[in-house]
Amino acid sequence: MRNMIKAALFLFVSAVSLASFAMPLAYVEDVHYKKTEQLLATNSQNKIEVVEMFFYGCPHCFNLESTVEEWKKDLPDNVSFRYVPAVFKDTWAPLAKAYYAMEKMDLLDRLHSPLFEAIHFEQRRIYTEEAIAGFMAEHGVDRDDFMDAMNSFAVKTAVNKAKKMTDASGISGVPALIVNGKYMTGAALAGSEEEIFEVVDFLVQSEQK
Numbered sequence: 232m233r234n235m236i237k238a239a240l241f242l243f244v245s246a247v248s249l250a251s252f253a254m255p256l257a258y259v260e261d262v263h264y265k266k267t268e269q270l271l272a273t274n275s276q277n278k279i280e281v282v283e284m285f286f287y288g289c290p291h292c293f294n295l296e297s298t299v300e301e302w303k304k305d306l307p308d309n310v311s312f313r314y315v316p317a318v319f320k321d322t323w324a325p326l327a328k329a330y331y332a333m334e335k336m337d338l339l340d341r342l343h344s345p346l347f348e349a350i351h352f353e354q355r356r357i358y359t360e361e362a363i364a365g366f367m368a369e370h371g372v373d374r375d376d377f378m379d380a381m382n383s384f385a386v387k388t389a390v391n392k393a394k395k396m397t398d399a400s401g402i403s404g405v406p407a408l409i410v411n412g413k414y415m416t417g418a419a420l421a422g423s424e425e426e427i428f429e430v431v432d433f434l435v436q437s438e439q440k
Contacts, residue, residue, distance in 0.1 A: 250412065251277040258433045268401030281431060282409040284317040284402060287326040288358065292406045295350045295424055296344070302428045310435055316392035317405045325381075327422045331389040332380035338359040342370055358421035364386045410434040 258264060273280040283299060285292040303312055316327035329346065333339045349355045349366060357366050360381055369373040380386060400407070400415060408427055409419045414434050421430040 232311070234267055241369065258430050261416060263420055263422070263430050264410075264414050264434060265420065267399070267409060267413060267415050269399040269410065271399060273412045274313060278309050278311040278400075279411050279435050280313050280429075281310060281312045281411075281435065282405045283314050284397065284400065284405055284409065286317050286319075286323055286405050287329070287346055287350055288323075290417065291403050291424065293347050295406050295427070296347060298428060307435075309439070315393050315396055316390075317397045317402070317407070318390060319397060324394075325358060325360045325363060325392055327385055327390045327393055328360065328381040331386040331393075332377055332383075334389075335380050335386060336372070336377070338367075338372065342367070342372075344372065398439070411438050418425065 247346045251362055259265070263287055283292075283295075285295075287293075314330065316330045318324055318327050330339075330343075333346075346357065347365065350357055355362075355366075360378065363381070364378045367377045376398045386440060397434070400409060401416055402409075402417070404417065404419075406427075407415055408431050409415045410431060410436075416427060416430045416434070418427060421427045
């Protein structure tokens with residue numbers, strides 16, 4: 232009987248050891264993710280907010296788009312997602328204006344992906360306000376209306392906020408994912424573009440606790 236108990240205990244301990252070995256290690260601060268330099272304001276008071284800071288001219292941001300779209304399909308009710316165009320320098324501002332002008336004119340669903348594709352698939356240099364307005368005109372948007380939207384007070388204010396967020400977050404490049412205004416990660420920290428959202432999910436779960 233004693234031998235049977237010993238054998239059962241041995242099997243139990245072995246199973247636990249194997250299970251522990253198979254379980255992935257928790258992601259580690261300053262290895263897989265970092266705290267933002269400042270605590271950032273969020274737009275979703277009652278939800279855990281995930282922000283992707285991106286740039287239309289960034290090939291890595293473009294490559295991540297399909298992963299973002301798949302990940303968004305399974306968002307829990309208490310998690311929200313939004314894009315914020317990063318503005319590291321003045322030459323990035325026109326495409327940030329383009330994003331917020333599309334948002335203002337309710338064009339994001341229709342033209343967010345085509346703008347990415349035109350820059351990366353077609354290798355078009357759509358980096359100035361004139362070039363952006365021309366692209367929009369090709370897609371049936373009135374050029375003057377879009378120029379007015381890009382230079383509206385609301386869009387300029389949104390771009391200024393995006394620039395401040397870029398600076399305050401402490402990110403060094405894009406794409407960067409920010410969870411609840413507290414933590415940031417990206418491919419270099421997570422290990423690869425494929426692993427970014429595994430780290431994001433880990434951080435979301437940590438915030439839920």
